[in-house]
Amino acid sequence: MSNSQPAGERKLGNLSAKDTRTLREFIRVRGQAYLKDPNVSSIGVGYKVVDGKTTDQIAVQFTVHRKLPMDELARQGTHALPDSIEVEQLTVPTDVLEVSYVPSYVLVPEVAPKIRTRRHDPVVPGVSISNVTTSAGTLGAIVYGREDGTPYALSNWHVLHGPGSQIGARTVQPGTFDDNRVGQNALGELVRSHLGPAGDCAITSLTDRRFDPTILELDVIPEEIGDPELGDKVVKSGRTSGVTYGVVRRVDVLTKLDYGEGFGERNIGGFEIGPDSSRGEELELSEGGDSGSVWMFRSGNGRTSRVMAGLHFAGDAGGGAESAIACLPASVFEKLDISLSPITYETVRAEAAAAPGHGFDSSFLGDEVAPPTLSADLADDIAPVKDGSEVVHHTHFSLTMSASRRLARWVAWNIDGESLKKLSRSSIKFQLDPQIDAEHQMGDEVYKANDLDRGHLARRADLTWGPRAEAQQANEDSFYFTNISPQINSFNQSSRGGLWGRLEDTVYDQVEVDRLRLSVFGGPVFHDDDREYRGVRVPREFWKVLAYTTDGQLTTKAFLLTQNLDRLETLDLQEFKTYQLTLDELTERTGVQFAPALTEQPAPEALAEPRVVESPSDVVW
Structure with a gap:
């Protein structure tokens, strides 16, 4: 015990700690595939039974509704189970x-x-x-x-x-x-x-x-x-x-x-x-x-x-x-x-507040996926963090700010789909980020008395996972202005019901994601001709990259959302569209550079040109 x-x-x-982790990961990631066989009732780890006696040999144990002769398997719509399981360098009998x-x-x-x-x-x-x-x-x-x-x-x-x-x-x-x-x-x-x-x-x-x-x-x-x-x-x-x-x-x-x-x-x-x-x-x-x-x-x-x-x-x-x-x-x-x-909740929150903060986890997917960096010509535009670094860290997300645009160049966040919690946003106020000087943030003065939304870059609902206190801390951290960008309200509200607002959910629906984990990167696209409003230029494009593993294989999807803000003064939004594109093209548009683990993946031929995406079926999976 x-x-x-x-x-x-x-x-x-008698397995080593490394082999134990490997076997547990196999059951967690691959176990459900075996349960699709109608004759298999469970899969787990136990001591192998030989001639009715329990041995001391660890085995992957299957239970079946009926043990059938080999020539009966196909007729009963079932399949033979393997004599052993091989994963990485480990071989375990069944x-x-x-x-x-x-x-x-x-x-x-x-x-x-x-x-x-x-x-x-x-x-x-x-x-x-x-x-x-x-x-x-x-x-x-x-x-x-x-x-x-x-x-x-x-x-x-x-x-x-x-x-x-x-x-x-x-x-x-x-x-x-x-x-x-x-x-x-x-x-x-x-x-x-x-x-x-x-x-x-x-x-x-x-x-x-x-x-x-x-x-x-x-x-x-x-x-x-x-x-x-x-x-x-x-x-x-x-x-x-x-x-x-x-x-x-x-x-x-x-x-x-x-x-x-x-x-x-x-x-x-x-x-x-x-x-x-x-x-x-x-x-x-x-x-x-x-x-x-x-x-x-x-x-x-x-x-x-x-x-x-x-x-x-x-x-x-x-x-x-x-x-x-x-x-x-x-x-x-x-x-x-x-x-x-x-x-009480207050006790738990006090303990969480005393714990050291942490941001984006590069090893979250198993493979090392580092947060983005910026091209050399953007280095002078990085807003300095008060601790002397260039990256701001909050609960479950990290970001780098543009000094000239007073918005994030990129935000990187992790999502643990197995421990997500639905938390209220009531009584949480938007506020300036204490890690960055106020002059480098776009504060509430931009949003008052108009139809501009304070749009989250890292989705609030993506961040509220983990133990309750940790999830609530992430909930509150998501309201720092460093994670916010101005967006026309009809764009922001429509996107919640449209594909852009639920890209992460769409991956869970379409793909068997290992451990229900995603790493996501996103931000605005800055153009010199972005429309100026109240002394700030409002982005008309946003990007997002989703990274996840299936059967241990790292996969990446990149998307671009374009909104037309030509009629900002009347706050009358024209049509916006979502595109799927390659990481190389996204880097060319944004100056944001992605980790080698992501860029080394071959680009699908279907994305030789950006592809309009109106529903999950349009995505090149």
């Missing part, structure tokens, strides 16, 4: 087991311990819970909002949300399967939920009930979250099966589950638990109604610790190896923005 080391730093079995999985709310048994299916006040983890349209699952733990310390009840998406429901839905305890008197059993409302690779999870408010965070029959209160390792012993307290014991059997597991009713199959990340043979029991690890219970680590003396190992969401469908699947707590807590302690 580890509750201090990140998963990427732990070693698996293992294939016959197991199917179902969410642990399917076929809730009629018989369950009455203490777990009756109404509780205060409510406690380990008892029946649901929303008014689902059946019954388990209240896993009492958790707290990171922003303000508000208490919530934690369970699964399919317990508290489910098909046909929405945020704000009423929740009850016990679940409707156990007691359909929903008025009498009101608990609160669904607050947040997630269903995807990060987990099957949700939280409800506790507006109609008191609570006690002590887990029923385990008599512990979770205080920390841990990172499961192979062989760790764990225990859970579920609505149907009561207290059950297990051992972590696979890690880095992606499991394919059918959620039905319009949702279909989803791939959920987590780890697998097998029976603890040392207990000498033949109890089910997972039964219908156990969904949402939390697995707790057990210490060496067999006692239940106060460290949470995972959030239970699925079990075997019968007929195969007895097993249970749980989400990783770190992923769940990140997605739901929760904690196990009622730390």
